[in-house]
Amino acid sequence: MEQLSFFPEAGQSKGLPPELLDYRPGIFSPEQSKYLMAKFITEMPWQQKIIKMYDKHLLTPRLTVWVGDQGTDYTFSGEKYDPLPWTDELQTIRERVQILSGINFNSVLLNYYRDGNDSVAWHSDNEDELGKHPVVASVSFGQVRSFDIRNKKDHTQKYSIKLEDGSYLLMKGDLQENWEHRIAKSTKPMKERVNLTFRVIKHK
């Protein structure tokens, strides 16, 4: 892969709280992004998980895969995920994200949004396995989607970032404690998007 290239001036970071978010578009070129997204879509064993919401069992409105080092099993909405091994591509992206963030991530959740009907509802990544003040690095490929953030106590405090093809977003500080985020459904036609959220699972 070619050298890292950053275009911070092209970003939408203006106005975003720098203690919570670090957005960098173009960490992968359009060609690299296209190749990586197609490879993930065709080769990963995507699953549609069932989540418990109140008394109901619902299918997650997107497909997911959990990848990580040994021992990084993860319980999410009452469901246990066992990690699959790293692929060469995921390992390469992990290394790049580690250089940018200075953090050694041991796992990654892959999300596949097939169209505008796929989404992730308001949530925080605050599972016990992530410890206090988790740092999560998110890499996006394909369709640009809006990533919304709102303060848990004051919903008028909110931001929206368009996560571009080949971009990187670091979520840090108290973002997972005091804020929630989502990818809303869209009524506009949307193409495929793959997002990777790198995490540090604390070993028990």
Ligand SMILES: O=C(O)CCC(=O)C(=O)O
């Ligand atoms: O798709 C995204 O950009 C966000 C995904 C997300 O919030 C998550 O995996 O926890």
Ligand SMILES: [Fe+2]
């Ligand atoms: Fe999240």
